[in-house]
Amino acid sequence: MRVLTPQDLLDRAWRDPDSAAGAMRITEFLTAIPAIGDGKRDRILAELGISPVKRIGGLGTRQRAALWRFLDERWPRLEPRHGRSRLMVLAGPTAVGKGTVAARIAAEHPEIHLSVSATTRPPRPGENDGEHYFFVDDAEFDRMVDQGELLEHATVHNAYRYGTPRAPIDTALAEGRTVLLEIDLQGARQVRAAEPTATLVFLLPPSWDELVHRLVGRGTEGEEERARRLRTAKRELAAQGEFDFRVVNDDVARAAEEVVSLAR
Numbered sequence: 001m002r003v004l005t006p007q008d009l010l011d012r013a014w015r016d017p018d019s020a021a022g023a024m025r026i027t028e029f030l031t032a033i034p035a036i037g038d039g040k041r042d043r044i045l046a047e048l049g050i051s052p053v054k055r056i057g058g059l060g061t062r063q064r065a066a067l068w069r070f071l072d073e074r075w076p077r078l079e080p081r082h083g084r085s086r087l088m089v090l091a092g093p094t095a096v097g098k099g100t101v102a103a104r105i106a107a108e109h110p111e112i113h114l115s116v117s118a119t120t121r122p123p124r125p126g127e128n129d130g131e132h133y134f135f136v137d138d139a140e141f142d143r144m145v146d147q148g149e150l151l152e153h154a155t156v157h158n159a160y161r162y163g164t165p166r167a168p169i170d171t172a173l174a175e176g177r178t179v180l181l182e183i184d185l186q187g188a189r190q191v192r193a194a195e196p197t198a199t200l201v202f203l204l205p206p207s208w209d210e211l212v213h214r215l216v217g218r219g220t221e222g223e224e225e226r227a228r229r230l231r232t233a234k235r236e237l238a239a240q241g242e243f244d245f246r247v248v249n250d251d252v253a254r255a256a257e258e259v260v261s262l263a264r
């Protein structure tokens, strides 16, 4: 039988705050971990900004994320929860804010590996090769597909091709890191088929009007391309039930933390 890890206990507590695990004091939880005595416990609580009177089930989103990050950094090779892999997909309709939320996660959580996709789309102003995307031509994209270098790939919005390079993901997963893919619905379905234990998160706009407002406000597409993207968006929204979790992007920081807490 697998030994219960501290992460398993947190998991139990957060799924059911009224359980014995949820009612456990944070002080009791930490000192139950080998190598953590009273002094170290108090330093950890100060570092994480958690009051010693807190119960595990009563921790806020940020405190949960901080505690989980702390555990993951010190015990990075513990098994993922519920047989789920550390591979996480963030999908959702155009302009919902996937890129913005993913960038926020990468900035706030450097321990999470954000995959950089390859695409045949030309760079937008301010986008850098190797940072936002690997910008490649059709011949290079074909080569990557032929050589099996992509975990998934798709033609998105009936326009350009996009794909997830496999090697950096394998490396990050082998290091025990969580990996986040920001990809479209077709890609999410391919990842689910290839890796059924991946966690699929669908990002939702607060409303359809707000989605259109964000797309227009971004100002990176002409009218024809915007119309094409909104047609795809309707199809994508209809498929949200295929995902494990849905997160509303009403506020970037809040949505980013919610996605991170799902990775925990």
Ligand SMILES: Nc1ncnc2c1ncn2[C@@H]1O[C@H](COP(=O)(O)OP(=O)(O)OP(=O)(O)O)[C@@H](O)[C@H]1O
Pocket: 092, 093, 094, 095, 096, 097, 098, 099, 100, 101, 214, 215, 217, 218, 249, 250, 251, 252
């Ligand atoms: N919570 C939010 N509130 C208001 N505006 C937001 C929010 N999140 C993102 N935005 C804005 O919405 C626009 C679209 O965001 P972003 O480019 O991240 O979307 P996306 O889902 O990655 O789009 P695409 O799939 O078309 O690449 C940007 O101008 C961004 O600044």
Ligand SMILES: Nc1nc2c(ncn2[C@@H]2O[C@H](COP(=O)(O)O)[C@@H](O)[C@H]2O)c(=O)[nH]1
Pocket: 092, 093, 094, 098, 117, 118, 121, 152, 153, 154, 156, 162, 163, 164, 182, 183, 184, 185, 186, 187, 188
């Ligand atoms: N299937 C994949 N979809 C991807 C990948 N990288 C990005 N995307 C999705 O493409 C659209 C358009 O992106 P944009 O940068 O041109 O606005 C968006 O939905 C992305 O999520 C990928 O590797 N595979």
